[in-house]
Amino acid sequence: MNDKKLNEILFISKTLNVLYVSLKKDDNDSLLSYLKEKFKKVICSTDGDEAIDIFQNNKISVVITDIEINSLNGFELIENILNINKNILTIIYTQLQNHEYFLKTIELGIDGYLLKPFKEEDLKKILFKSIEKCKVKQENKKIKKNFDLLTQYQELVDKSTIISKTNSKGVITYVNENFCKVSEYTKDELLGKNHNIVKHPDNTKELFSDLWNTIKNEREEWHGIIKNLTKSGKPYYVKTTIKPIMDSKNNIIEYISARSNVSAIMSDKKHLIDKIDENNLSLLVLIQIEEFDMLDKFYNIETINKIEKIFGYNILSCLPSGFIFEDVYNIGNGRFALLTDFFTYSRSEQNINEYLKKFVQNVKESAFEIDDIEYDFNVVISYSFGKEHLFEDAKCGLEDAIEEKGLIKYANDLSIKEHIEAKKNIEVMKMVKIALDNYKIVSYFQPIINNQTKEIEKYESLVRLVDEKGKVLSPFMFLDVSKKGSYYTKITHRVLENSFKMLSYISTELSINLSSLDIEREDTREMLYELLEDNKEDNHRIIFELLEDENVKDFEVIKTFIKKVKKMGVQIAIDDFGSGYSNFERLLNFEPDILKIDGTLVKNIVDNKYSRNVVETIVSFAQKQNIVTIAEFVENEEIFNILNDLGVDYSQGYYFGKPENITIK
The missing domain is CATH 3.20.20.450 (EAL domain)
Known part of the structure; x- marks a missing residue:
């Protein structure tokens, strides 16, 4: 078993509770010692009826039982438990090698038959084979209440690249260079002012009423898209996250805002091809909303258009910090493209695969609200470097990633391979x-x-x-x-x-x-x-x-x-x-x-x-x-x-x- 598989097993096991049923449950039990070390919690029992009560009153993910236990035998116990919840990982742990028992294990759909004396590698194999069954959904909290100020600042910086801070009255106390670049104002022109200096009149009063109620009264993060004006009067859209920052006594001391510019969303594939032709070398990323064809069948065209529009607006806000794609191209059917000059990417010294993995995770953890309904999206990605066959390579890579059920595909030369295969x-x-x-x-x-x-x-x-x-x-x-x-x-x-x-x-x-x-x-x-x-x-x-x-x-x-x-x-x-x-x-x-x-x-x-x-x-x-x-x-x-x-x-x-x-x- 390679290190990647082993790490996945160990990572998941730390989140699981185990019910261990055996007549022997002392410190000399090697399996029990191992379970206590590798799993979140281990609850022991010697009795089948008691084990069922424990299972019904605790969040159990794995049941390991000997065949010979009190009141019920191990098979009867597992049969009762599977009638309650079929998704539980079940393992027989015994020194008996009777093939009738082995047959019973298969008939009941038990996940593993573990023989005494305990061997760590045998248990790992059973866990790995059943890993999809025992995965549990992890709660993802974007910002924890008890983070110190530095951690809160760092998390928001990681989310976006346009940053500002205000005091508790809304007066700007800090802006970063990207804020100045997008708004066309200098730092001196912005500091001491409030954000009305860049506010576009098209924004509704209800939007800002909701914003201040959320961050000031409810003391929660606010998320939304705001239309702003540059100094020269040009409109631009920003995907905005605003968080109130509290001191140790839970008093608001300032607000920090993180934004991504989502103004440049192109809707024509031709623009993308023209831009590729203009560059000497490019980095192209294609993004596909997973199972978009199912959405297309389920919703009307108006809703589909809204889904694509809102998702496009949110793409840049989901990108990790440290490297900027200037444009998002909506090329239809739930598919989007990001394009940048190769040398711009090269100077960023980013690992593109890790960068895109983080983006995929950010999308997965985000909720996209459309007509008061929250949507969870997953994406599949392909990326390619170069000029000739760049779009074709990335397109073939995306199709391969979808077919292979992968998340990210490096696609250079795939179009040539496709031609050969065709x-x-x-x-x-x-x-x-x-x-x-x-x-x-x-x-x-x-x-x-x-x-x-x-x-x-x-x-x-x-x-x-x-x-x-x-x-x-x-x-x-x-x-x-x-x-x-x-x-x-x-x-x-x-x-x-x-x-x-x-x-x-x-x-x-x-x-x-x-x-x-x-x-x-x-x-x-x-x-x-x-x-x-x-x-x-x-x-x-x-x-x-x-x-x-x-x-x-x-x-x-x-x-x-x-x-x-x-x-x-x-x-x-x-x-x-x-x-x-x-x-x-x-x-x-x-x-x-x-x-x-x-x-x-x-x-x-x-x-x-x-x-x-x-x-x-x-x-x-x-x-x-x-x-x-x-x-x-x-x-x-x-x-x-x-x-x-x-x-x-x-x-x-x-x-x-x-x-x-x-x-x-």
């Missing part, structure tokens, strides 16, 4: 089209062996593409690219045709892979129903193998399909079983006849005790449910013998046979 994808598409036209999308068949008899009782149909040079290509070289065009469905239909034709060549059962994308398409479903109707006498030999797919759009369509084909005599298999937490839910939904054990578990089963335990548990579970098991990736005799000893019904892998074109033999 060219490669076009070549693959052409290759697929030629193969379809020439019936070179073929099916290869891999045998599946009965472990007891070592006889072939099933085949799995696997798609292959034969290119113009006669080379046989595996699906990973063309199938994903095909999904981006119209060829994927054509490939599926060709495979179905090939597979059903193969029924006349073999006497065994035949397994055909189907993804959720296949089943959700009405034309593919209709083709399957028609093929099954035409091959009624062979339906009992057909297995539809459902592939793992996180992008299921309509579970009801898939469940209806499964019920219908099972009534027609077809068997249902779940592929890659054991590879993810979704599998047991799929069991309940799909009621399969066959489980295909994930190959990553099988290929490591010789040396990996965990893999062996999981496979053993799956087999035990399947046997109780009268479900057949098939192990994939059976590469040698040693793996086969272990699987056979564990009670796996069938094996598939290179040890028994590679995929082949049976019709050619």
Whole structure:
């Protein structure tokens, strides 16, 4: 486990309360000592009923229990707790290694099975795997009441770059250089005056009434946008934060104001491109409001325009201090750009990645009020240096960041990579089209062996593409690219045709892979129903193998399909079983006849005790449910013998046979 992951675990653990249930709770308990050191609070109990009361009356995030405790056993305790709150992190801590207990752990959805004696690394692994479940929302307080004056000043300086102070009567006692630069007044012209000197007459009386009531009577921070006038009469907007500063007796002694100039918000992408062309070298930052497309669907155009406008006004106020972007460009669809001359950035000596991380955090901690409704926004960012392909690079980087669910992406040269990738994808598409036209999308068949008899009782149909040079290509070289065009469905239909034709060549059962994308398409479903109707006498030999797919759009369509084909005599298999937490839910939904054990578990089963335990548990579970098991990736005799000893019904892998074109033999 790398240092970054470890630090994340330790950081989160310090915020969590633990309920530890064990008959042993003395100072010699190594786990208890560790929990007290690493977690915020540890509450101990020896009794299951008492533990439930403790859980209901305390903010508990993690429950760790032995199996053997008073009144209830550990499994019963966790089952009761999960009925109260399913989001609790649960761990069994025991010296018992019974595989029935291990099975029970999986069935209840318990997060970890920790064996005695306690090993710190084992607990860290469990915590890391479940880290998303145990994260708790931290309260972010922008300014604490008991900060000393220096801390309060520093925090506000970090928020913005245009600073002023007044005494308790509102008379200006300090302005920084940026205030003078924006307002066009000198310090001598400003000191001793109040802020009316820069106030624009368009501001309403209600705005300033609210401002003074907030900072003077309620003694709270005030936030808002104020329209000001420069000395020469030019209007400008400032995003303003004003905070009353109190002495030790809670008396207001002065006010400090922090502002960001939000006047230069451009609304035309052309202005941005022109500005890039004007500069020799630039730093470009693209900002995307996360899930803006969902907002666009949910709200009317007027509200969307307000959201973009207010967010644009607030961008500069969220930037950390120490470096200034002069302009904000609103380029549409919740996307904004910041641009500056590269050498201006270079002189600032800022680490751009850290700078933008702080900006992302500031946005996350800010509340944006629009029509009396507060909105919380998250952003995704891409940045790029240079001149040529600058906007294209940043745009590609932003799209990558969104797809990868990252926050910040350095994007130089990504457009070149995209061009190369696009060219490669076009070549693959052409290759697929030629193969379809020439019936070179073929099916290869891999045998599946009965472990007891070592006889072939099933085949799995696997798609292959034969290119113009006669080379046989595996699906990973063309199938994903095909999904981006119209060829994927054509490939599926060709495979179905090939597979059903193969029924006349073999006497065994035949397994055909189907993804959720296949089943959700009405034309593919209709083709399957028609093929099954035409091959009624062979339906009992057909297995539809459902592939793992996180992008299921309509579970009801898939469940209806499964019920219908099972009534027609077809068997249902779940592929890659054991590879993810979704599998047991799929069991309940799909009621399969066959489980295909994930190959990553099988290929490591010789040396990996965990893999062996999981496979053993799956087999035990399947046997109780009268479900057949098939192990994939059976590469040698040693793996086969272990699987056979564990009670796996069938094996598939290179040890028994590679995929082949049976019709050619």
